[in-house]
Amino acid sequence: MRDKAMKIRTRKRDRKVAAAVMALGAFAAYNTSSARAEDTQEEIRLLKHRLKQLEQRVSEQAKETKKVKQATAQPAPPPSEPGYGVPITVGVPPQPLPGGLTGIETAERGLPVVGPSTLLFKGVSITPGGYLALDSLTRSRFIGTDITTPFGNIPYDNVPSSHSSEFRFSGRPSRFSLLVQGDVDPYTHLAGYGEADFEGDAQTGNSNESNSYNPRLRHAYLTADQDIYGVHLLAGQTWSLATMNTKGILPRQEDIPLTIDIQYVAGFVWTRQPQLRIVKDFDKNLWFALSLENPTTTTGGTAPTLPDGGAIVTGVNANVPAPTFPQTGVVGSSLFNNVNAINFTTMPDIIGKVAWEPTIFDRTIHMEAFGIFRQFSDRTIYPIGTAAFPYGTPFQNQNTYATGDGVGGSILLPVLPKVVDLQFSGLTGRGIGRYGSSQLPDVTFNSNGSLAPLTQTMLLAGAVWHAFPELDIYAYAGEEYQNAHWNFNFASPFAANGYGNPDFVNIGCNTEFYGTGTGLTACAGNTQLVREGTIGFWDNIYKGPFGRLAGGLQYAYVQKYSFNGIGGVAKANENEFFTSLRYYPF
Numbered sequence: 001m002r003d004k005a006m007k008i009r010t011r012k013r014d015r016k017v018a019a020a021v022m023a024l025g026a027f028a029a030y031n032t033s034s035a036r037a038e039d040t041q042e043e044i045r046l047l048k049h050r051l052k053q054l055e056q057r058v059s060e061q062a063k064e065t066k067k068v069k070q071a072t073a074q075p076a077p078p079p080s081e082p083g084y085g086v087p088i089t090v091g092v093p094p095q096p097l098p099g100g101l102t103g104i105e106t107a108e109r110g111l112p113v114v115g116p117s118t119l120l121f122k123g124v125s126i127t128p129g130g131y132l133a134l135d136s137l138t139r140s141r142f143i144g145t146d147i148t149t150p151f152g153n154i155p156y157d158n159v160p161s162s163h164s165s166e167f168r169f170s171g172r173p174s175r176f177s178l179l180v181q182g183d184v185d186p187y188t189h190l191a192g193y194g195e196a197d198f199e200g201d202a203q204t205g206n207s208n209e210s211n212s213y214n215p216r217l218r219h220a221y222l223t224a225d226q227d228i229y230g231v232h233l234l235a236g237q238t239w240s241l242a243t244m245n246t247k248g249i250l251p252r253q254e255d256i257p258l259t260i261d262i263q264y265v266a267g268f269v270w271t272r273q274p275q276l277r278i279v280k281d282f283d284k285n286l287w288f289a290l291s292l293e294n295p296t297t298t299t300g301g302t303a304p305t306l307p308d309g310g311a312i313v314t315g316v317n318a319n320v321p322a323p324t325f326p327q328t329g330v331v332g333s334s335l336f337n338n339v340n341a342i343n344f345t346t347m348p349d350i351i352g353k354v355a356w357e358p359t360i361f362d363r364t365i366h367m368e369a370f371g372i373f374r375q376f377s378d379r380t381i382y383p384i385g386t387a388a389f390p391y392g393t394p395f396q397n398q399n400t401y402a403t404g405d406g407v408g409g410s411i412l413l414p415v416l417p418k419v420v421d422l423q424f425s426g427l428t429g430r431g432i433g434r435y436g437s438s439q440l441p442d443v444t445f446n447s448n449g450s451l452a453p454l455t456q457t458m459l460l461a462g463a464v465w466h467a468f469p470e471l472d473i474y475a476y477a478g479e480e481y482q483n484a485h486w487n488f489n490f491a492s493p494f495a496a497n498g499y500g501n502p503d504f505v506n507i508g509c510n511t512e513f514y515g516t517g518t519g520l521t522a523c524a525g526n527t528q529l530v531r532e533g534t535i536g537f538w539d540n541i542y543k544g545p546f547g548r549l550a551g552g553l554q555y556a557y558v559q560k561y562s563f564n565g566i567g568g569v570a571k572a573n574e575n576e577f578f579t580s581l582r583y584y585p586f
Contacts, residue, residue: 219238306395365412
């Protein structure tokens with residue numbers, strides 16, 4: 001009985017222990033599930049907080065993106081011509097490329113165009129331009145010059161080198177440019193432009209070994225444009241106002257021949273020189289401009305022999321024997337090359353221009369008219385006394401002055417818009433020779449030593465055919481012609497002087513002859529006419545994200561004639577071939 005009672009107690013105890021264990025397990029399980037539930041709720045709370053932060057960031061990013069899109073979507077303030085009103089924003093969007101002949105010249109000259117290559121710095125845009133080039137030339141007559149033809153200096157047959165042909169490669173036309181632009185406000189724009197190539201030649205320059213030629217300044221100027229008043233200011237060195245334009249009177253939109261020859265074409269009117277220019281436009285349709293430009297004088301012909309030992313001085317390097325006191329000779333430390341003559345300059349060249357762009361049917365015609373006024377000066381001086389006049393000379397030391405002037409114009413006509421462009425230009429007047437590609441002289445001499453402006457006329461016609469999107473073909477024909485101005489010596493009536501005098505001797509101009517004292521080598525050869533016809537093309541070999549590679553070919557035929565003199569007219573013909581391979585990285 002006792003054992004039985006014991007077993008019963010043991011079973012009850014085991015049941016209690018099992019119940020306690022089960023209760024403890026249930027309690028533990030309950031506590032664990034509660035902890036897990038609390039942890040899960042905390043995680044959910046943290047995730048919700050992080051999600052809210054992300055939503056806030058996404059919302060802020062969306063607002064910023066909207067602001068940028070609104071800024072970049074805003075149109076540039078008028079006007080929209082290249083070079084004016086370029087918007088300065090974050091990530092400057094590419095600007096539409098100029099069209100027609102303007103676009104072709106922009107591309108071939110490597111002019112900067114705002115786009116992917118543009119850099120932003122402190123609110124201004126900086127756009128590089130230019131190209132790397134390898135050009136070649138072949139001439140039938142050896143001149144001894146680079147990719148630039150001195151048309152007026154093509155040699156006659158009496159020069160031995162004229163009987164040899166000429167070939168050379170040149171990388172010197174490679175050029176680099178930089179355009180910096182900034183907007184003061186939506187209607188006031190500032191810009192600066194600089195361009196250089198390697199066509200400079202110091203006294204040490206040569207092709208013997210290192211081909212060490214120095215950089216040359218082509219353009220360096222600033223512009224300020226005010227859209228509300230339509231007023232534009234330009235100060236610095238660039239194309240003369242007399243150079244024709246393709247649109248309005250805007251910088252970097254000049255109508256420059258597409259030739260590889262960087263002396264361009266006979267008959268083309270141009271200079272690049274320092275100037276101060278003011279332009280007023282009326283609704284970008286009618287333009288008026290006035291420019292004050294750097295003066296200089298080119299002199300030709302034979303000076304007279306003045307009586308009583310007088311001399312003529314035209315500058316610091318007189319072109320006839322002059323007194324030996326410090327007014328003549330080298331220029332010293334004046335930053336000019338001492339072998340170059342520096343002419344007297346008393347006032348700037350004054351040029352005025354008007355341009356009009358009417359729209360007829362579906363095409364806009366660009367028309368220009370301009371005028372030039374110039375002044376020239378020299379000085380005649382005499383000895384203090386001579387045997388005939390021991391106490392002085394009857395002739396007075398004095399400055400003499402002369403004026404030159406000219407009128408010209410041009411028209412650019414898109415005969416077939418975006419397919420064929422025709423152009424005509426011309427200039428006529430007195431003392432305007434330096435404005436032509438042939439560089440005929442501005443002045444010659446009167447019998448008393450004063451300067452006499454020569455009368456000249458320059459004409460040019462051209463056509464550009466956009467044969468294919470990547471191929472442009474051009475052709476130009478031009479000439480420069482001048483009248484004679486001659487007289488006989490004041491002191492020796494039988495001595496001819498001036499320019500184009502019929503008593504000048506041309507006997508030796510057309511014959512290669514070596515000898516002295518025979519008179520058969522005499523050749524005055526004053527140039528009367530230079531005429532040229534040229535044709536060429538430019539083709540894009542590659543155009544893509546890595547820039548552009550273009551190739552060009554040009555042929556030119558040049559004729560040069562002298563005035564008639566004793567022995568007849570001197571003449572020379574030059575055949576020229578040019579090639580060019582250019583890489584435009586920007």
